[in-house]
Amino acid sequence: MSTALLALVSIFYIKSQLSTTFYPALLQSKYIFTLAEQLFLGFCFFITFATKIPMIPFHIWLPEAHVEAPTIGSVILASILLKLGGYGFLRFLLPLFPDAVLFYSPWVYTLGICSVIYASLSTIRQIDLKRIIAYSSIAHMNMVVLGIFSNNCYGLDGAFFLMLGHGIISTALFFLVGVAYDRYHTRLLRYYGGLIVVMPVFGNLFFFFALGNFGFPGTSNFIGEILILIGIFENNAFISICTGIGIILSAVYTL
Amino acid sequence: MGNFSKLFDFTLGLDGITLLFIILTASIFVLCSFITHDLDIGQKLKSCLNITVFFLGALLFIIFISLDLFLFYVCFETSLIPMFFMIGY
Numbered sequence: 051m052s053t054a055l056l057a058l059v060s061i062f063y064i065k066s067q068l069s070t071t072f073y074p075a076l077l078q079s080k081y082i083f084t085l086a087e088q089l090f091l092g093f094c095f096f097i098t099f100a101t102k103i104p105m106i107p108f109h110i111w112l113p114e115a116h117v118e119a120p121t122i123g124s125v126i127l128a129s130i131l132l133k134l135g136g137y138g139f140l141r142f143l144l145p146l147f148p149d150a151v152l153f154y155s156p157w158v159y160t161l162g163i164c165s166v167i168y169a170s171l172s173t174i175r176q177i178d179l180k181r182i183i184a185y186s187s188i189a190h191m192n193m194v195v196l197g198i199f200s201n202n203c204y205g206l207d208g209a210f211f212l213m214l215g216h217g218i219i220s221t222a223l224f225f226l227v228g229v230a231y232d233r234y235h236t237r238l239l240r241y242y243g244g245l246i247v248v249m250p251v252f253g254n255l256f257f258f259f260a261l262g263n264f265g266f267p268g269t270s271n272f273i274g275e276i277l278i279l280i281g282i283f284e285n286n287a288f289i290s291i292c293t294g295i296g297i298i299l300s301a302v303y304t305l
Numbered sequence: 306m307g308n309f310s311k312l313f314d315f316t317l318g319l320d321g322i323t324l325l326f327i328i329l330t331a332s333i334f335v336l337c338s339f340i341t342h343d344l345d346i347g348q349k350l351k352s353c354l355n356i357t358v359f360f361l362g363a364l365l366f367i368i369f370i371s372l373d374l375f376l377f378y379v380c381f382e383t384s385l386i387p388m389f390f391m392i393g394y
Contacts, residue, residue, distance in 0.1 A: 065375070120394070122341060
């Protein structure tokens, strides 16, 4: 991915300015980046991790990769590789370039809300089961981004919680889709009508994890989404309302 | 030569954020190895897939526990290569 080269450029810039890339040394160094430097470096890191998340201009690769991949590939892709973007935001972008985060947060909110609502709306009209889960994971990971950039503790906690919960639940959903694909060799939704008659345990499990996916109260995603909503609401109520619309849409596509 | 080796030494570390990700990664890779075991493909292809999966797992562990920005970047990019082979096998 060519966007990651931006991070390489900024890592070499940090290396040339501070002469180290050791993370605790970066945190404790006396050298303070000027605002222009922070904006440039933060932008480079943001583009790199946003490709991994994926946020809206860079999100095309994810559904294609999920559809082509075998079960195990999409499990690893959805549960861990998507978390790398959120982990990068949490670990590198927030502590190293705080001014850049404050400066860019309106843009990030806009992108994040667009991604959440766009991904939810395009989930509704998918017929491939893997594509449905892929688009819903785009929506969830963009809620994680909103939580991370909400600049308070609730949002951060909720983002972290939602990342872990989404890691578990998307894994379960992809495994279940893999089980069904092994039996029927199709992933199209319309051929799965009446599945609960022939595979009752499978059907109930799938229903349970689908509830978990849209954050039914009592599941882990609910806690994450509620914390993110509280966190964003302290910052900006309008964004919180848009995110709430995103959550309602997620309930729509899951059912 | 001393400078050269100094360029490539790195430090690993673990904290609260990383620990949960490590647990998540470890449990998911155990499940993935179960799935690989049951796949209905040839023995040679299966062993290739196993190698890819464990290589990817090692890379992800290094990504999460690396305390060095450059090492993080290198593993972040290298993890795309086994992913490419896994998607296209």
